[in-house]
Amino acid sequence: MRALALMVLALAGGAVSAVRGSPEGPWRAALDVAGGELRFGLRLERQGSRLAGQLCNGDKCAPFSSVVQRDDSVVFELSDYAATITARLKGDSLSGAYRNVGNRGPRVIPFRAARGTWPSAPGPERLLGRWDATWIGDFGTSPRVIELRNGTAGLEGTIISNTGDYGHFAGTANGDSFAIAHFDGSYVYLLTGVLDGGGGAPDTLRGIFHAGLRTQTPWMAVRSTGRPHLKAVTENTRADTTGPFRFAFPDLEGRLVTERDARFRGKVVVVDVFGTWCPTCHDAAPELVRLHRKYHDRGLEIVGLAYEVSGDTAVDRRQVRRYREKFDIPFTLLLAGINDTEAAAATLPQLQGFTSFPTTIFLGRDGKVRRIHAGFYGPATGAQHAKQVRAWEAEVERLLTEPGA
Amino acid sequence: MILRHSIAAIVPLVTLAGSLAPQSPPADLARERSDYAQWLATAPNSPLAAVAQQPIGPGIRLGPADADVPLAGVAEHRVAERGGAVMLEGPDGARPLPVGRPVALGEFFLTSAGPPDRRVVTIFGRKRDAKGAEYYRYNRGLVFTGPMAPPERPAKVRVLALDGVETEALEAGTVSVPISGKIARLRVRRIPTGVEDESELEIYFRDATNGEGTYPAGRFVPLLPLPDGRYRLDFNRARNPFCAYSSAFPCPAPWRGNTVEAKVEAGERYLGGGLRAPPAGLNPR
Numbered sequence: 001m002r003a004l005a006l007m008v009l010a011l012a013g014g015a016v017s018a019v020r021g022s023p024e025g026p027w028r029a030a031l032d033v034a035g036g037e038l039r040f041g042l043r044l045e046r047q048g049s050r051l052a053g054q055l056c057n058g059d060k061c062a063p064f065s066s067v068v069q070r071d072d073s074v075v076f077e078l079s080d081y082a083a084t085i086t087a088r089l090k091g092d093s094l095s096g097a098y099r100n101v102g103n104r105g106p107r108v109i110p111f112r113a114a115r116g117t118w119p120s121a122p123g124p125e126r127l128l129g130r131w132d133a134t135w136i137g138d139f140g141t142s143p144r145v146i147e148l149r150n151g152t153a154g155l156e157g158t159i160i161s162n163t164g165d166y167g168h169f170a171g172t173a174n175g176d177s178f179a180i181a182h183f184d185g186s187y188v189y190l191l192t193g194v195l196d197g198g199g200g201a202p203d204t205l206r207g208i209f210h211a212g213l214r215t216q217t218p219w220m221a222v223r224s225t226g227r228p229h230l231k232a233v234t235e236n237t238r239a240d241t242t243g244p245f246r247f248a249f250p251d252l253e254g255r256l257v258t259e260r261d262a263r264f265r266g267k268v269v270v271v272d273v274f275g276t277w278c279p280t281c282h283d284a285a286p287e288l289v290r291l292h293r294k295y296h297d298r299g300l301e302i303v304g305l306a307y308e309v310s311g312d313t314a315v316d317r318r319q320v321r322r323y324r325e326k327f328d329i330p331f332t333l334l335l336a337g338i339n340d341t342e343a344a345a346a347t348l349p350q351l352q353g354f355t356s357f358p359t360t361i362f363l364g365r366d367g368k369v370r371r372i373h374a375g376f377y378g379p380a381t382g383a384q385h386a387k388q389v390r391a392w393e394a395e396v397e398r399l400l401t402e403p404g405a
Numbered sequence: 406m407i408l409r410h411s412i413a414a415i416v417p418l419v420t421l422a423g424s425l426a427p428q429s430p431p432a433d434l435a436r437e438r439s440d441y442a443q444w445l446a447t448a449p450n451s452p453l454a455a456v457a458q459q460p461i462g463p464g465i466r467l468g469p470a471d472a473d474v475p476l477a478g479v480a481e482h483r484v485a486e487r488g489g490a491v492m493l494e495g496p497d498g499a500r501p502l503p504v505g506r507p508v509a510l511g512e513f514f515l516t517s518a519g520p521p522d523r524r525v526v527t528i529f530g531r532k533r534d535a536k537g538a539e540y541y542r543y544n545r546g547l548v549f550t551g552p553m554a555p556p557e558r559p560a561k562v563r564v565l566a567l568d569g570v571e572t573e574a575l576e577a578g579t580v581s582v583p584i585s586g587k588i589a590r591l592r593v594r595r596i597p598t599g600v601e602d603e604s605e606l607e608i609y610f611r612d613a614t615n616g617e618g619t620y621p622a623g624r625f626v627p628l629l630p631l632p633d634g635r636y637r638l639d640f641n642r643a644r645n646p647f648c649a650y651s652s653a654f655p656c657p658a659p660w661r662g663n664t665v666e667a668k669v670e671a672g673e674r675y676l677g678g679g680l681r682a683p684p685a686g687l688n689p690r
Contacts, residue, residue, distance in 0.1 A: 103518050105644075215598075277506060278503070307500060309502075311497070
């Protein structure tokens with residue numbers, strides 16, 4: 001079964017013409033994890049005197065915080081996750097390593113790239129759809145759901161566990177085999193599999209899930225019957241609902257903002273507890289922006305409470321500003337980690353209850369907590385995401401029609 | 406069970422005779438060592454800079470002289486686990502301590518680690534011992550490739566990982582290694598790295614060099630999965646537990662039975678300065 005990881009997909013897509021010695025243009029990149037090749041894309045362009053770059057899984061791209069070239073060395077920085085890719089540029093190839101800080105030593109994975117884009121290959125109909133998967137660990141098994149579909153950039157999909165999804169995966173199929181990957185600067189995931197079917201037996205998928213440099217977990221999956229395969233997410237409903245939800249934190253310009261601010265008065269408010277260091281929060285941001293666009297005129301306000309890690313207000317502010325630009329966020333973002341002197345003890349009264357980043361808190365027009373949602377199903381989860389979006393919209397619609405406080 | 410008595414021998418990659426010639430490590434190991442040396446020298450959470458490591462429990466106080474962890478020049482702060490999130494709270498506000506991400510506090514850095522409800526915080530200072538890591542000359546004769554036999558009894562077991570953090574590990578199996586004419590049977594455990602879904606197959610072993618060139622309590626060596634389903638055990642990758650660098654870290658107790666009688670003169674050496682071996686009579690897990 002592990003031999004699957006050796007599956008080599010034919011390379012196509014020739015080198016593109018490029019300015020010699022400059023890394024501008026598209027690159028087909030890979031991390032060499034043990035027993036597999038995790039593919040992703042890079043897109044580099046010159047903006048004035050600076051280089052700008054994007055890290056892509058299929059056609060889903062996110063910007064690097066910086067790309068700096070010095071002679072033949074190129075450093076890609078992902079400041080949200082304290083991660084870098086450092087590489088040497090030699091002709092039409094880049095080689096080096098992805099790094100971030102580990103607890104027991106550096107987390108280093110070999111990186112390489114060549115000019116061009118990975119070939120896009122859609123999967124055959126028989127691979128597509130929803131699969132009830134079982135991860136087969138050294139001791140015991142655990143359930144996952146795998147979703148496979150064809151997107152504009154070939155085969156794509158995601159993996160869902162009891163606690164959330166693994167983000168957007170992209171890759172290729174080759175006959176009944178496939179390999180899809182997700183790399184965002186923090187999570188390093190590669191899913192390889194092959195269809196084992198025919199002869200009247202029900203279709204079965206088998207493969208290896210690679211996490212990081214050398215964790216390999218065998219898995220198998222059967223077509224979803226529609227019966228629940230994962231445990232239902234239990235929503236955290238522990239909250240103080242006797243009084244309004246209170247907060248008092250500075251915005252990115254340093255002005256103190258509280259729940260008593262005129263912009264929130266009599267409004268339905270969605271509070272997004274997030275951090276720029278949290279990949280799932282990055283997944284949730286576009287959905288909150290969409291909610292705001294759709295319902296703002298009818299009385300919805302959203303406020304993002306950023307819990308940052310640097311402890312340096314200037315650094316935190318820069319990180320959160322970059323996050324605001326990245327997602328084009330039109331609503332208020334506050335530096336929640338920072339107490340303003342005027343608002344001593346301004347930690348969230350409901351802080352005790354929250355268990356994960358992101359946590360989304362829905363407040364009625366009276367300012368009291370109506371619903372708390374821990375975690376987020378990203379857009380890659382398809383049906384789960386759609387269900388959650390519908391539930392959030394229904395909640396907002398319901399709260400908007402409640403009589404004002 | 407037949408498997409319990411069968412010895413699935415893992416075989417040397419090359420003959421021992423090959424090890425007589427001076428050898429330099431292969432490129433990937435050389436790179437790993439240089440990355441590790443740089444990490445020890447510069448990472449904010451390098452074990453050489455560790456000041457203290459404490460379970461968070463119901464919460465710990467940092468800062469003043471009478472705090473659980475006194476830190477010079479740091480106002481009173483509290484580290485508490487709130488649901489799944491570890492928060493650092495002080496006069497300036499609250500910040501998360503995401504697992505595996507060093508967070509600055511004055512002149513210090515903090516990291517959190519360990520499973521939910523049993524998280525541990527480690528505090529690092531700026532000052533670090535100049536000594537990094539030193540290794541025996543690369544020995545090609547101590548690289549083995551072969552199968553892993555299933556564990557006698559599949560079980561979860563609480564062990565201290567390399568960094569002194571209590572972790573829920575899984576009994577992954579055993580490997581049998583022919584060294585100096587004897588077969589050493591070593592248990593392998595799968596230990597989470599702290600990054601979601603990532604783990605390493607690790608062997609914590611003792612050998613005849615312990616206390617005489619290597620750390621007295623033993624060393625960790627990873628078992629590397631190969632694409633063909635077999636595994637590689639390369640003793641040149643043996644590493645010290647962090648208690649060998651600083652007495653801030655608790656030292657993992659040796660794993661019962663995981664002893665190689667011969668000298669394993671490969672991998673990391675002990676340069677002194679760490680916690681001495683676990684007290685005699687400590688019951689190995």
